[in-house]
Amino acid sequence: MKAKYISTFPLVSLLVSTLIVSQVCRAQVVGQGLDASPKIPQTTPTQETPDLQDDQTDDVKAILDSLTLDQKIMQLMFVRLSGVLAPSSVDSKLLEMLTPGGIILPEIGSASSTIEYVELVRKFEAANPGSIPFFIAGNAFAPTDSEVKNSNRFLNMPSMLSLSASGENEDAKELFHTVADNFHRMGLNTHFGPSLTLASDLNNSLGSLYTFGDDPATTANAAGSLLTAFYTNDILWMPSGFPGGEANRTGNGPAIMLTPGPHFIERDGLPYFIAIKHGVPIIHVANTLAPTIDPDMKPASVSRKVITSLLKGTLDYKGLVISGPMDGPYILTKYEPEAAAVQSIVAGSDMLLWSKTSPQIPKAIALISNAVRNGNIDEALIDNAVLRILTLKSKFGLFDRPLPEVRQALKMQNENEKLGVAQRIEKRAATLLKNDANLLPLKKDLSTPLFITGIVDLQPLKKILAKELKYVNHFEIKTAKHTGRVEDFELRRLERTAKGVRTALCIFDNRIDARSQAQVIAELKKKNLKVIVVLLGYPRDINTYQSADALLLLYGATTSLNATISALSDILLGNAPVTVLSDSKPLTRPTNQTITFDVLDVIQSPTGRLPVSLEPFFPAGHSVSYAPTSIKSVHWDFGDNARSNENRAEHIYTQPGQYTATLTIEVSDGTTASGTFAIDIQ
Incomplete structure (x- = not known):
């Protein structure tokens, strides 16, 4: 069932709004100190985040009324299972004992194994009080640690940095839609990640292939493409890593977001801000330190200043907030996981992420339950979170989704083998x-x-x-x-x-x-x-x-x-993709002068551009071009009824005026590249 609030939006519109946001933010931060709060530009959302407060139905309220306090708290848990091909014995014991609101499959392998995994999980779902469906999530962008595991995946995936380096292109959009379509057909209903954090600019950082680079607008545009793909295919998307800074990590220390408060929206916050304004229903808050937002140096996942003041307040986010993992390495150095869980709920989280099934989860449920009974947490806070969770599941049709069909596995495998989209993206990158x-x-x-x-x-x-x-x-x-x-x-x-x-x-x-x-x-x-x-x-x-x-x-x-x-x-060997570098600035020449049009002067090949800054050696966006062997044919149209099929053509304009020259190149793989050039003849 397709949710009624779902719609897509044009990426051109997204990019324009991104640039406007960035410009407005720069104007607004002038003269502000480092401790100033970020200012939010006024933009018109193309799609509202689902209203999880006002859209609560009688059916949803009836389910809430049927739950005990502990059962309500169970709905706040979002657990990454440990079994790779099927729920492990520890997973099964946990799912029998309590009913989490959501689960994450540790890996997305082949289509058939994923469908079988989902079917096993759904059996636990049917046995829980009220038959409340799970958020069943996976992450197609998560790295694999071996060639064998990668070869068994439902779809060969390029790295996120490859996607960024390849530029905006139809292959990237096709990949996103294929992931979303396959998730739906495999029975998953939620995609966890990828993170919208920017690439690190710390000198001693290890760097990661799993960011979209260091440009906020590029990452925001990727977020728009992902949101469109997932919404179109009825998959809930949960961008991870808020408030950013996850890549700013050295050694075994915590990640840290260092952008000053007034610059937050134009830097680390921009991709999340754009996702919020275009209707993202769930956001994950990481364990990152954000001292410019919370000087108390609390991890973002337990920080009221990050979750309630910044995300829900300043950014006016009304969707679900999932924080953690509560058992993450840095959390464990500062808190007991169950104590961190209580702090996160008080800070404004709706759900709590756990990196594995463990005894700490029932301990956290018991501690939160005791805090409610002792009056340290208002039960209305728990009720409100559960109502929001149930409302999103209801609005997104999770209560009546059919089981996945096993016969889809072979069909998906055959389709994806023919697709070849990962190879094309790697080549463009x-x-x-x-x-x-x-x-x-x-x-x-x-x-x-x-x-x-x-x-x-x-x-x-x-x-x-x-x-x-x-x-x-x-x-x-x-x-x-x-x-x-x-x-x-x-x-x-x-x-x-x-x-x-x-x-x-x-x-x-x-x-x-x-x-x-x-x-x-x-x-x-x-x-x-x-x-x-x-x-x-x-x-x-x-x-x-x-x-x-x-x-x-x-x-x-x-x-x-x-x-x-x-x-x-x-x-x-030179068999590279080709991009024509159009130039809107007119070339001014007098009449009757010979103008040389050389293909090699106006193309980029290979097409990849550096997605991160490697200063002082190479700035972000840098690349050089060579003479590719992949050009099959060339067609120049000079805009005055004259044409040429030469790589290096000469032309004379005999009359003054404004002309548009068009170059069209056919590449050996059957694709074409084209661009236009303004000519001002005086």
Whole structure:
């Protein structure tokens, strides 16, 4: 049943409103001190968050009246189960003993295993008081820790940083809608995450592939695309990580949001603000410290200043708030989990997140129950939270959703195998930071003999490149996977192997010590080789690789290389996507002057742009272009009835006036790219 309040909104509108918000915020913070509260710009929402207070029905109230106090408190629990393929014995015992309001599947594997998992969970649902349905959640964007697990997933997923680097494109929208559609068909009703936190700008941060980069507007636009996809497919979306700052973590310390209060909305808060204004029904509050919002240094998940004052007050958020995990590592250093649960409820949370099934959950229920009976918590607070939970479940049709159909699994698998969207996104995301002497793309007559070395399995890449270039040798630095660095004896073996070659291609892994990988470059440079470095994963320590002649980034996780290696081989050989860089600023020329129109001057290929700042070396948005081999045909329309199919065309405008030149490029994969250019002839 499709919820009545659901609607979609145009992403162009979202981006425009995002920019307006940012501009208004900048204007409003002028002259304010660091301790000033964030000011909220006035915007017109395209979709209201569901009203969980005024839309409460008699049926929902009747369910509440039928519950005991402990049963009500159980509805406030949102538990991540521990069993991967099915509820574990501990999970089953917990679900039999109490009825949480929501559960999270620890991993989303194949379609068939997910459907079977949901069916097992729904059996517990049917046995609980009032047959109250669970929020059944998963996270398609969560990383996997092995290639085997990734290959068994219902859909091959690119990293979030790849999505950001690839820019706004139809492939990203198709991916989001496929995830949402598959979630619905697998029987899930809620998507937990991804986090809308920005990439860290701390120098000693490890960095993460699981942000949309460091630009607030880009992350807000991704939030809009996700919200549209999930709403369209009747999936509740719960963006995680409020108030931001989750990526600002060093070592084992807590994450910390450092943006000054008056700048919060234009930075960390912007993606959440846009999601709120466009109707997101649930928001997760993390255990992040936010000293500029709460000087008492309470984790956001137990902070009244973050949850009630900022989120519900300043941002006027009326949906469900889920906080935690109450048993998270940093919480455990400060509180007993059950005590943190009480504080979170008092701070304004509707539901409490738990990272695993454990005895701490019934302890928390008992402690909250005692606090109500002792008068330390008003029972009306519990009742109101449960009514809001039940109302959202009712409005979203969870009470009458049918069980998923097992026959959908094979159908989804076949559809997703044909889709190939992850590979296309990885390919669009590839970012060329440096390309001295036009080393890329690789060419048989200029690049060979080619020597490939690196940390990952090189055989698949060597096989593809050897087919095109013929003279390719390789040396895999195997011990680095176990030691975390390139050992000296491996460098000596490398020196003996890399003989009689012209170009060296190094495939580096961001998880391996950067300085030892830089020694590989140094050894190859001693042999007067041209060195191309491909860095996989998050591009930290980029300064270490500056001596390379060419530097290419791919943001795929090194534990799931299938789509990445396929995309990489295409980019190395020039079979890259193409974007036409339109320019609204007119080119002014006199009549009867020859104007040269060169395709290579107005295209971007590869198309990826750096989604995070790597200052002082490369700013966010940086990329360089090469001459791709993927261009199949070119068509220039000069706007005066003259045309050309040449890559480099010359044209003379004989009459003064305003003209629009249009370039259309057909790429070898069947896609087209086009752009327009204003011409002012005087």
